[in-house]
Amino acid sequence: MTEKLDRYDQMILDILQKQGRISNQELAEAINLSPSPTLRRVKQMEENGLIDGYVALLNARKLGLTLMAFIGISMDKHTPERFSGLEEKLASYPEVLECHLITGQTADYLLKVIVKDMDAYQQFLLQKLTRIEGVTGVHTSFVMKSPIKSTALPLI
Numbered sequence: 582m583t584e585k586l587d588r589y590d591q592m593i594l595d596i597l598q599k600q601g602r603i604s605n606q607e608l609a610e611a612i613n614l615s616p617s618p619t620l621r622r623v624k625q626m627e628e629n630g631l632i633d634g635y636v637a638l639l640n641a642r643k644l645g646l647t648l649m650a651f652i653g654i655s656m657d658k659h660t661p662e663r664f665s666g667l668e669e670k671l672a673s674y675p676e677v678l679e680c681h682l683i684t685g686q687t688a689d690y691l692l693k694v695i696v697k698d699m700d701a702y703q704q705f706l707l708q709k710l711t712r713i714e715g716v717t718g719v720h721t722s723f724v725m726k727s728p729i730k731s732t733a734l735p736l737i
Contacts, residue, residue: 584631589614591736593622594631598733601635638732641695648702648723649695653688654710655718663715664689670713676705688720 586594592612596603603611609619626632641647656663664682671677671692679693696702702721710719 584626584629586736589619590622590626593619594626595733595736597623597632601637645697646695648698649693649727650702650724651722652692652694652710653686653718653720653722654690654692654716655687655720656689656715657717658715659689667713667715674705674709676701676709688718 589612593608596608596611605616605620605623608623609616612619623632641649654667656667667690668680671680671690676694676696677692678695681691682689683691694702694705696705706719706721710716
């Protein structure tokens with residue numbers, strides 16, 4: 582079910598997506614509402630699951646993670662058991678940033694992965710990915726540049 586959001590809720594969500602550490606006082610001032618109702622609105626959106634949580638966005642390059650790739654994975658069987666086995670295994674790998682079951686491609690899954698370098702990628706590929714039961718194909722595209730990066734959802 583889609584939540585009905587008024588303009589204050591939309592403004593709150595928009596600001597929180599971009600400035601997750603903003604104080605309630607600053608948030609209230611930014612949307613021109615007093616702090617108490619602003620806090621109530623935020624708490625309600627948290628309780629309703631509109632706000633899943635809060636995170637710190639880290640600088641991958643400064644942490645030595647310089648190679649990002651999108652990996653298409655093909656499976657031998659399209660069964661719930663095979664898919665859940667793969668998903669469970671992938672969830673245990675910190676290199677996997679995102680995992681999507683997709684359609685319209687030769688791959689069944691699309692992963693977004695980040696590693697230190699090509700050697701780390703090769704180890705991830707050979708020691709982890711290709712050893713998962715049911716994986717029959719892996720196709721990798723390496724990211725050269727990311728001119729647009731955002732975690733903010735459109736609230737239109």
